[in-house]
Amino acid sequence: DAFFERTGHKILERYGMTETCMNTSNPLDGERRPGAVGPTLPGIEARVCDKDGNVLGAGEIGVLEVRGPNVFKGYWQMPEKTASEFRTDGFFITGDLATIGEDGYVTIVGRDKDLIISGGFNVYPKEVEEVIAEYDEVEEVAIFGLPHPDFGEAVAGVIVAANGSQADTDEIIKRTQDKLAKFKVPKRIWVIKELPRNTMGKIQKAQLRKQYADTFTSPAA
Structure with a gap:
């Protein structure tokens, strides 16, 4: 547009x-x-x-x-x-x-490999990404599933903040609650400098899943 x-x-x-x-x-x-x-x-x-x-x-x-x-x-x-x-x-x-x-x-x-199944419900990352991408403080976003002891997988994600903005991830998560079903709302979001991509420019979600894999399963989670 x-x-x-x-x-x-x-x-x-x-x-x-x-x-x-x-x-x-x-x-x-x-x-x-x-x-x-x-x-x-x-x-x-x-x-x-x-x-x-x-x-x-x-x-x-x-x-x-x-x-x-x-x-x-x-x-x-x-x-x-x-x-x-x-x-x-x-x-x-x-x-x-x-x-x-x-x-x-x-x-x-x-x-298909990026589909998140959380508590038995299907979550399509694109739907969540489209909601979060509308926020002014967000330049880019990637949503993915992480292992969770109760839900099987938990919805999580990373964002790249827009130039000069201060992205409050807790506030972003809170705002998504008005636009997404409860099981689609991210449980954690991190701010990173840039999204990992391959030589074709595609976002490497497998790398993100590996990086944050222990978020909800480690003893300190």
């Missing part, structure tokens, strides 16, 4: 991955829906399934699967990994959590 206000142009959001090249795209001419990655490109199929491969309905969150001439044939010299990530009907299991609307627009919710 800020980009559009400054330039008069809407960002063209798309979705692809190394194994598939591009899968979906908002239209070059037409409705570019912020936050969505558009419908599938010609010749490509997409569906959302549960972990057992059952196809879910429109608007339901599940693992995105794709099929088409763009999808690779398999991992080099890794037949077991290839077999585990393809359905028998040829759909590739992307590992991304998503929803598909009635109109075919796909919205990516997060990575």
Whole structure:
């Protein structure tokens, strides 16, 4: 929205991955829906399934699967990994959590491996991140799950404070209580200088989970 206000142009959001090249795209001419990655490109199929491969309905969150001439044939010299990530009907299991609307627009919710299960409830980090990212004192945010003796996993996160701001993490947590269900509210937030990223610029949540792994399980927790 800020980009559009400054330039008069809407960002063209798309979705692809190394194994598939591009899968979906908002239209070059037409409705570019912020936050969505558009419908599938010609010749490509997409569906959302549960972990057992059952196809879910429109608007339901599940693992995105794709099929088409763009999808690779398999991992080099890794037949077991290839077999585990393809359905028998040829759909590739992307590992991304998503929803598909009635109109075919796909919205990516997060990575399956980043899903937090706290007290038996599913927490999608992106939903929590979007709430916290709206606060003026927050430049960037990453939400992840940590081992917890009572809940299995606890919602936690880190933020990078906006330039010159004094981020009060307790206050940020308190404010999220008005916008999130109780089980989605972070139990701890830390302020760090920068988010760990790989060479592609992706946030390394595995590194964050490892760094703060003992937060709720150590004797002093």
